[in-house]
Every structure is written in C-alpha cells, then in structure tokens.
Amino acid sequence: MTSATRAIVSGLRGARRSWGLGVFLLALNLATALLLAIPLAATLSRELHARPAATSMAHGFDFPWWGQWAESGPGWQKSLGPDLLGAGFAFKNLDLLLKGQLPAGLFAVRDPEGARALLVDPLLLTIAAAYMLVQVFLAGGVLSVLRQVQGRWTVRGLLHGAGFYCGRFLRVWALMMIAAGILFALYAPIARWADAQAREAVSESTAAGWLLGHHAAMLLALVFLHVVGTYARVIIVLEERSSATLAVLSGFAFAVSRLASTIVITAALGALGLAALWMWQAFDQAWMTTGFRSQILTLLMMQALLLARILLRVAFAGALMDLYRRDAVESVPVTLVA
C-alpha cells in the first residue's frame, strides 16, 4: 500500500471515528446560517402572504414574482435566485473564490476608482469572515482529536486543544492570508493576459482553453496554499513547534517533497467530494420539494451533503497528518546510543 493510499484510508478512518466532531462542526455551520435564514423566511412569508405566487413558489419557481422581489429587497436577500439551484450554488461559490471575493472581498479586483467591487453583500461577507476565524480557532482542537490514536473527542477536549494552539494557528492563518494576497496580486495580471489571449484567439475552443485554464490554475494554486497551511498546522500539533513561520516553511517544503502523494490524497478526496455533489444534483433534479414533509427530506439531504463535505475536510487533515507522521518521522534517522 503506498503511503498516499495509507494516508487516505487513515484520514477517512479518522473522520469516521470522529463523526460526532463532524456533526458538531455541522451544527455550528447550521447555526450560523440560520442567523439569516430565519429572517429571510420571515421576509418571504410576509411578501408571499395572500399572493398567488405563494403557490407557484411552493411548487416551483415563480420567475416574474422573484424578478420583482429581487429588485426591492435588502441587499443580502437579493442573493436568493435561480442560480442557487442544482449545482449552481457550487459554481457560484467557486466563482466568488476565484474572483478574490473571499474572505470579505479582501482580494477583489479594484475598479478604476480604486474601490473593490463586492459581488456579495457585506453582511454576508462579515458573517463568513467571523465564521472563518472561529474555524481557525477550532482547527487546533480538530487536529488534536485526529492526533489521538483512538480519535475520540469531547467538546471540552476540542476547546482545550483549540485554545492551546490558537495563537500559533492564528499566525499561520495570517501568513496564509498574506500568501493568498500575493497569489491574487500575481494572478490578476496573469488573468488579464490570459483573457487577452482568449480575446485574440481564432476559435472559441482555444479561447475556452485559456479561460478555463487560468481559472483552473488559480484554483490549483489556492488548493496548494490550503495544503501548505494544513501541513503547517499538522507540524505544529505533531512537533509542538512554536514558530508559525518556520512551520509554514516546513509545511511548504514537505508539500513539495511529497508532492505526488499530496496530489493523490487531494485528488482522491476531491473526487469523493465531487461524487457527493453529483449525487446531490441528481437528487435535486429528481425530487420535487413542496410541502413541509418533502422539505424535511430535502433539508436532511442538504445537511448530509454538508456533513460529507465537513468530514472530507477532517479526513483531508487526517490524511495529511498521517502522511507527515509516517514520512517525516520515519525519515529522521534514529541513533541508538549504547
């Protein structure tokens, strides 16, 4: 069994053992989203009250009603639209990521007047940024759980681990944000150049290659940054490193030295994620959500997809931890002193 395969298996086992942790993280995610989902439901209920559009929206999508409502509602509520249906939500979020809108529009392209063009309402970006910091805090706890052989966890243990590594993980996060900023700054002229090549291409096929190509390249670069950041955190937890900077540098070095294995792990778990998304899309196209009973099933399927995504994130961290633990530890020569 190759080290990559062992790491993948180990990561998935770790996620399975810690499924309760996944549920906890899901609950946190759900609670955050409900902060706005509940007011949105109230608004929709009020706007649809005594309107025929209520029936058409309950059984389908009333385009004329939505078109008018979307013009008049508060900013963040306008993000409700048909582009969220099916797998559209995933494309939308990926598009926002690649346009530097996440987090908080920090890396968004500036307009000629120097202002950043935000494509998502600032309220949503603010909540998401706060959520991100909470996840940075919890990451130490998650890795502490994964570090244990038995993988059991308690909330107290999770928070203890989170608090213990919080300072160093925040510094790692800050360094990765700086790295992401540099990456987006480098990407902007490359994207403009690639777009210019696309514009001048003779055929649309060639143009599509340029366009999808530079988007894919940027996505891979962001994935690599995430890998480096994860390794840095793994190194801090496994070796109790105090320097975030050195941990990031070690993480980068390890990622490069174990590039093939890292790619296999990332690709395998990414493929599982895509498979889950594909299953969701098939369900969404086949299943009509109308009344409260069908909505409950749809909600369960939605949360199941999110739980799968969270567990894959945990599994990914676990797999990288396993790879590092085996390869980095095994590669250190042990000298026995008689």
Added chain:
Amino acid sequence: MRHRRATLGLIALGVALPSVMARQIVTPPSERMQLPPLPGPDSGLPPIPERSPRNANYRIKARLDAEAHRIEGLLELEWRNTTGLPQSTFPFHLYWNAFRNNLSTSARGQGRRAARGDDPRRWGFTDVKRIASSADGGVEADITGTLRYVQPDDGNAHDRTVFEVTTPSPVAPGATVRFHVDWTSLIPHGALGRAGWVHDYHFIAQWFPKIGVFWKGAWNAHQFHATTEFFSDFGVYDVALTIPAGFVVGATGALRETRDEANGSRTLRFYQEDVHDFAWTASRRFLEKTGRFESAGYPPVDIRVLLQPEHEDLAERYIEATRVALKAFGAWSAPYPYAQITVVDPAWGSGSGGMEYPTLITGGAGIHAPPSLFSPESVTIHETGHQFWYGLVATNEFEEPWLDEGFTRYHDRKAYNLAYGARGSGERYFGLPGRSLSGWPVVAPRVDVGRGYDIVGGLRRNGRDDVMARRSWDFVGAEAYGVNAYGKPALSLQTLEGLIGDEAMTRVLRTYGRRYRFAHPTSEDFIATVNEVTGQDWRWYFDQTWFSAEECDYAVTVRNARQRVAAGHVDGPAGPAPGAPVAGDAGEDGRPFESEVTVQRLGGVKLPVEVRVDFSDGRSVREGWDGQYRWKRFRYTGPARVVAATVDPDRRIALDVSPANNGWVEETGHAGRAASKWAMRWMFWFQHLLEMHAVLG
C-alpha cells in the same frame, strides 16, 4: 450463464429502445407550432406586392485585401426620381466613418456598439475618391468637387457619416440619374461594431456609399449614432466580390457566377432583387451546411449556414430555428418571398453577431449551448424575423426603431414559446468579461421564464426614462433606448393582442405587412391599420403606450368580513332604540359574508381590465372595469367568502410592470411553505459559502 446473457441483453434493449423510438417520433419544433392557417385568396387581405419600387439599384465591384483589411470598390447607382420634385442635391451615407476617429458622433455616444478606439485596429473609414453622375443618356460629369460632409442631427463638424453632392442639373421627376462612385475603405477590427474583421473572418456591412431616402417630402439621411440602425430604398443589387483564394463567402442574394482570376483570387457575383441593402462575409474557417424550409402554402427557401468549425454540432439547431421563424413570421405577416437565406455563425471575438441584413443574418452561440437556454435558437429566430419587418416593410430605423425591433421582439418571443416552450434560466461562469456566450453554462433546473417576463424587468427599471416614440439617438441613455426600441413595443403589441384577440391581431399584422411591403410605413400607418381592421379607434391606446412614458400597473386587495350585527340605535316601534352590540367580524354564527374586492390602477396607463373573483363555494365571477379612475370596488354578500381575486387573470396586459400584485389569495399556508422552502435553499448556499471559508488560510 446463458440466462444471464439473455437478461443483460433484454436490459440493454429496454434501455436503448425507448431512446431510439423517441428520436423517431419527436416532432421538429417548426412542425409542432400551432399557427393560424395561411389566408386564402378570398381573405380580403391586401394583395402582396410582387416587386418593390426598385428606385435605387446598385451594381458594385469590390476587391477585398484580406491582409491589409481594405476594400477597393466601384459602384454604379441607378436612382430613379420618384419624389415628384426635381432633385439636384443627394445625400449619401458613409457609415464606416463612425469609426474614423474618436470625434465622430457615434464615438461620443453611449452603448456597446459606440465606436471606441482604445485599440488602434478599431479605426476604419470609407473614403470617396471620385464621384460622377450622368443623367439618362447624358455625359458623365465629375461631381467630386461638390462633395461636402453634412451633420443634420447634431452639427458635429467632425462627423463624416453623411455627405451630399450636387448634380450639374436637376433630375426631373420620373427621370433616372446614375452615380459612379470610386471608393476605398479601411475595415475596422470587428470586436465591437457590426462590421469588421477578426483574423481571417470579415463581416462586411454598411460598407458602400449608400444614398439616403426621400421620405415624407424631404431627404432623410441621418448621421450614424451609437444606437441607430439604418434606412434605405429598395432596388436590385448586382455585386461582384473579388476575394483571395481559399475563402468561403456568404452574401445577400444568390450566387450567379464564379470566376477564377489570374492572380489566384476569385470573383463571385451575387444578385438579388427587391432588397434595400447588401452585406457579405468571408472566412477561410467557415463550415458550410445546408437545409431547406418547405411547408404547404409557403414558398420553399434554401437555408445555408456558415458555421465556425467548433460549432458544427449546432448546424441542425440553426437550421431548425430558421425554419421556425420563416414559418411563424410568414403566417403572422406574409410569407418570405426570397429563394434563399444565409445564416452566419460569427467568429469568436467578432461583434457581428445578432444582426440582420436582407436574406442574410448573423446568429451567435457558444460551444457549450444547453438547449434550454435557447442559444442559438433565440437569436436566429429574432434575426430571421427581421426579414419580415426590417427587410420587407423597411421602416425608418433611425426615427422609429420600435417598428422594426419591437415588432420582431414581439413575434420572436411568441414563436419560440410555440415552438420550444418556455425558456430556461442559467448563468455562465469562468467566461470572458463582456462576452455573454463564453464560459461554462449552468442551467437552473425547473425554472421557466414565461413569454415577456424577461423584458418586464427592463420596463420596470427604465420605462419611465423616456417616451417610447422618440428618435433612436434621443433617448437619455442606452438602457432607455433598449427598453423603448425592443421591450416596451414588444409588450405593447402583446397587450394589444390580449385586448383585441389573437385572431384580430394576426389580421392587423397581415394587413400591415402586405399593404406596406416595400413601402416604408410609419407608426401612424400601423395605428390606422389597427383601427381599420378592428373597426374601432385605438388611438387612445397608443397615446398612452407609444407616445407616453407612463407605467401600467394594476393591483388587487380583498377584505372578507361577516355581515354586521346592528348596534347603536335601530328602528323600534316607538322610534330609534338601542340595538345589540357590534359583534365585529368574528364568530361562526352563520351570518353571511360581506366581501370587498378593490382593484387599483397604480400606474398612469388606463386600460380596461377583467377581474376574476373566486368564492369558497367554488363559484367564480368575472368583472370588468374600464380602468379610468384610480380604483374600483366590487362588493359581494353571501354565504361564501372570497378566496381569490386576480386582476387580468388571462395575462392580457403584458405591459403591467408589477405582476406580483395582480392577485390575492386567501392564505392557506402556501406562503409559509414557500418561505421555508426557499429560505432553506438560500441557507444551503450560504452554508457552503461558510464551509468554503473554513478552508481559507
């Protein structure tokens, strides 16, 4: 083992057979449309003119230098004086001078086709080297010295899109004058404008010096603005194009002759009678596909599609969409009279897509073209539809853009709803900014955009910016032009159809399309046709819609209450006496209901409307209201309460900018269910957005 093989075979057959059968029994969209039958000879409709006035006939010889992107041209224009007055001054259009520099009127305008020059390749021009005239049998006189540029619209001395020349002697009414023009053109790069080159793709339109139209007692030759289109007279076009070897050429008309030249180039001669313009295209990359439109009662039409190689799989979709338009528009006005039509799939990077020329259109599609988003069907139906209004009726697009664009938009939405059903909704990601058909399409499942609803939003946002009936360049901005040239007239015609009925509307458009074929009619001509066919005066309707910026918006509210129990003083045997206290509207004591349905006119447009009122006992009534005052109240007393009320239940008034307030229903929990369903959907997206943040950094 044998049983397993047999079972697998049966399963495979069961999977394959339905799809094979489905392919065989699917009816093409052009054949599944329910259209009114073509009128018979005794329909009472005006006869279709067999030929146009042919008062502006062009014989053109042009040579394309594909490397230098230049055209050298010689034209002979035979112009017959049908004005009734002697004429000695003649205006001509030189449209490409809009791209001469950044001082032209077009370059100073708004809109996506405004001639902008941040790329030096985008400059272009047409330069008349020599112009001469000769009267019937007379000597040719060089009148180049009389050439002067004029700017009748805005006085911009730098704009050279219109010039005038003067003949040595006046051309008498009924006489013919021939103009011989020797010109050279620099073809602009074609990323923005309708004409231009990208790589070896050349789309050549509005490319030759074109005489103005003597119309309503005066010469009509407007400058080219950022939002204007075109206006010209009918004639015969006989055009010889000399093109380098290896190019595939498409053009207005039929190919009459091909001749190989000594230097390796090729001359192709195209000919078409009774058209008012000539456009052409040449590219080495074109893939040619052909089809044919044949339907009982319609003249057959050869369809030639020139495709980009990467769009080869869209050939049949282009052809079928062309058939849909030829059949539908032919049924609603009069059949397409020409023997052929060329459909050009524009090159990547070209701005030539989505445009119409006589017997030639440009479409547009992406390599990822989900059928539910109707690309290329939508643009193909629209541009083919232009053949019937722009092409055959030929209104003044400068001064009354809605008579072409609005009419075409009204019919194109009707045609593809009949042929293909409601269009879907989708987004494209990871594409090129400014290129709407680039990127990866993601279609929203089970979302239908009904007829007209994709343009009501524009009317809501920009409908009050301007009166609809204004000259193309007189709108406050490009969005106002778009709404008033396309959306509002289309919805106003859809509303007129709702008010007078589909049958009457078809008769109106058939009468108008036939009577004014080749005749350059105006809005007044159309209004007069409506009045004639319906036998009523509809001037009031057009005054409120075409000649107004007012909005149309109707709303309905309902109040149900139990009949009151008397309180206060009531009649007693000895005069007024105290009655029982008011019980209000609570209680289940069987008192009848007193229901009020209030219809309000929130906009300035006054139209008669219907209101459908549904009761809890299953009864339904329809009320009429003339819409003159601001509101009207209908009262009902009875054992059943009102459970629903809808103003304009048949959606005849497409102009209503706020369809959301057109109905009231008794709340039965649907609002709550819909709210939770869609809030949950939104939450699902937001949850994923949050989870994406968990992996940042």
